[in-house]
Amino acid sequence: MNRHTKVPLSVVMITLNAERTLKKVLETVYDWADDIVLVDSGSTDATLPIAQQFNCRIFYRKFNGFGPQKQFAVNQAKHDWVLVLDADELVSEKLAQEITALFADGLPGPAGYALPRNLIFLGRVLRYSGQNRQPVVRLFNRRKGDVTPVAVHESIQVEGTPGTLSGILIHDSYGSLHDYVQKMNQYTTLSAKEMAVRHKKAHIGLQGLRFLFTFVKIYLLKGGVLDGYPGFMWALLSAVYPVIKYSKLQEMQNQVGESKPSPVLVFE
Structure with missing residues (x-):
């Protein structure tokens, strides 16, 4: 599959005043993701204009917890395969290549995949501190998994054992x-x-x-x-x-x- 060919996958995210990182995040998925869903809970900064520049399908929903908000976003996806991102998580080039390769010969086999995530804190990638290559399930078939319905520290649960990818998800969570x-x-x-x-x-x-x-x-x-x-x-x-x-x-x-x-x- 050509690197810039859109793959049958929906990127979904929730936002609230995410202008610091949103443009960088969308730039890492726009070239290859066929569908981008953004569920906003009332941003007053440039979040929505940035999302419009990348042709995101934008929905408004009052926030009632991270789990329910993300599940709502998943439900709006055009495709069964979804990549759930926070508005401060960047897909590395290697990870993007791995994901697009999964769809080269049809749909992936496992119900979901765990992605290794690294945290940037105070301008530095933490290589230790329990934050190096922490696996998080973010890529999954929504017919075979869902987001846990909790207010905070939600996760994605899928049927069976998820596969694993090696490309890094970069978590640029804190600007200060x-x-x-x-x-x-x-x-x-x-x-x-x-x-x-x-x-x-x-x-x-x-x-x-x-x-x-x-x-x-x-x-x-x-x-x-x-x-x-x-x-x-x-x-x-x-x-x-x-x-x-x-x-x-x-x-x-x-x-x-x-x-x-x-x-x-x-x-x-």
Whole structure:
């Protein structure tokens, strides 16, 4: 198959104010993906004009969690085979070649494929820190898989064992520490709400242990120290994440307790 021949595949993504990375992402798939679906939840920056430049089919949907939002996007695809991308994930040239090669002689065999993903953090690709070539299932046949219906940290589940590709998916998630803190605030709130629905206990007394365990695991056991300053900051902020998440859960549980009516004392 010619490199620039469109393959029968839909790229789907969800967006909200993604102008920083969206153009770069779309440039990595536009030449070869037959269909690009973008589901936006109310962008006020240049996200939509950028998407229009690449002939994306644009839908609006109020955001109600990452899992449901991405599944809605998958449902709008023209093709059964879909590639689910975040608006900050770039398909490397090698990965694009591998994907197009899968369709050279018909449709792929497995129900889905795991793609190795590398994270860019503070301007550096993390080679260690538990972020090097992390496999994520993103390419799949929607008749044989779906997006888990959770508010945050969703994944794609497919029938059987997914195949694997070797080309890299480049995750350029955080433009700055400010971006990271903003996303951490959003994600920890969604995670806390998800845990509250499942009646999970906060166990606030374990916060120190959560922080220490996560930091040691990422910085020492997974080699974050070898990633220099970005590795240190990734380990530090990743260790703060569960502390904030469980603290928000505790806060929600306290608010529920305070909202309950006080018992009425009857004196006879």
